[in-house]
Amino acid sequence: MVLSAKPVVLSAPGRGEDLQVRVSGPATGSDLPVLVFSHGFGWSMNGYAPLADFWAAHGFVVIQPTHLDSRTLGIPAADPRTPRIWRIRIDDLKRVLDGLDALEASVPGLAGRVDRSRVAVAGHSWGAQTASALLGARVLDSDGVPGEDMSDPRVKAGVLLALTGLGDGLTPFAAENLPFMKPSFDTMTTPALIVAGDNDQSHLSSRGPDWFTDPYTYSPGNKSLLTLFEAEHSLGGIPGYEVAETTDESPARVAVIQQLTTAFLRSALHSEDTGWEVAATALEEAPNPLGKLQRK
Template sequence: MEKVASTIADLSVIKTLSTPVPVISVSPVILSVPGRGNDLQVRISAPVTGNRLPIILFAHGFGSSSEGYAPLANFWAAHGFIVIQPTFLDSRMLGIPHEDPRTPLIWRFRVDDMKCILDQLDLLEDAVPQLKDRSDRSRIAAVGHSFGAHTSGLLLGARLINADGSLGEDWSDPRIKAGVLLCASGRGGEDLSPFAAEHLPYINQSYAGLTTQTLVVAGDQDNSPLTVRGPDWFTDAYTLSPGAHWLATLFGGEHLLGGISGYLVTETSDENPARVAAVQQLTWAYLRSALYPEDPAWETVRTWFMAHPDALGRVDGK
């Protein structure tokens, strides 16, 4: 087991690996999806330069939208990724009432939306002329936060557990080559709180089938009303899956990991720019090396962290 202490005082280590460039961002790009009830709105961000760019398909947390998570999306795009962010049906931006008949299957609509985007990459590129012929579709990653981590986890191989104990449908997608799960919900069953067991049965899940290479990120102060356990519940995707080989734990981190959901958002209870910078750098470096095995970014970042005695977090590997 490898443990790496880290402190993020600046971006010096990233500057040695990647020079940020200006970003173009287009929103909304509209996809018509039969049976969804609302058109699928997408934001696309990308660096102004570069070709054969890898793709991050990002799933937002409950109630957010394609307009959220700018600290992450902007950083990834400035450092060489095309970032695609859908607005899911649970977004506050859409205002769909809880009694809407689609609500019980919101989790399923989310997965379908992500697959729809993968199916219509040609259309998305045509909608943004600056992106034409600049993507590398052999290098696609799924990233998600909170409810979005649940969504991305299903694409990476996690599966729901039905009421009778059997496994639900396999939603994994071979087009996705790597993943990052930020504050992913943990094991279901007796680990769920009564509220979660009654109202959120879809987070009763198994990670045994998550075989896609994945980084799990969690905060050690992320106490959730969805579980009877403590913050370690958010590390289950790492401990219970064969594909998640790395776990980054951020000391003092709560559910928004210092403020990743947006700049100056009032919902952030643990505001910490250094913690956000840690998430930016760790996720970027991991995905670079996961999608390009010859790229030393992940090893370089972890080694750099080891040189700092003041621990902002740690990385465990298996």
């Protein structure tokens, strides 16, 4: 059984809107690790149920903030905060970590059951870019120099779903309006699982689906790459089944993501846990695998 509370509101001076958060966790168990999830463009704390519910049912306290780009807030594109939303998103995740006391107290029966030493972040698409900053990724400035280090030592592992790659090959629109799409992964040292679809063709880049494997290729070790066969940007439907942006709906593909991300995070946060090795071997030995796994 999963217990959930929403909206939990964290004060956010200077943001223009207080931060609304959903907190979910298992009804039983102790020493529960924390997983902060950043949604993709336009979504909110109410999305990504196929992942959030699964993670919570399997022992994680899942925390989902609603970023300023959410359609639920209706902030117009002309809002003066729009050029800074990518930075505000990163601040949102850190505000969540700073507010764990209030968030833990928001779910009846959760207090005293959370392990603050085991924290991970995850995200999809723009949310993966947001999460990657806490793992050590940086954004290049106009001269190609890596910008501010926004990593967070509280974060021990990450899952990056459909994270865009290097800034080469961007469309003119993306190059002009989306500065966060010029990343450097050289300092993304925190262990992470990167998930990419081999049929994910972005409208923001002239490159092919291999663009989404850059975070694995160009980051230091302690990384794994799960490439899902025939998967597009929604990776089979992780934002939710039967939603408009799911162009490649596949419950089986979503199930693989559920199982492998859970196994990875458990092993990354508990050194004695061998579930990741078991799950990786099962994928590699499957007669008709839905993807392939690379590790370094």
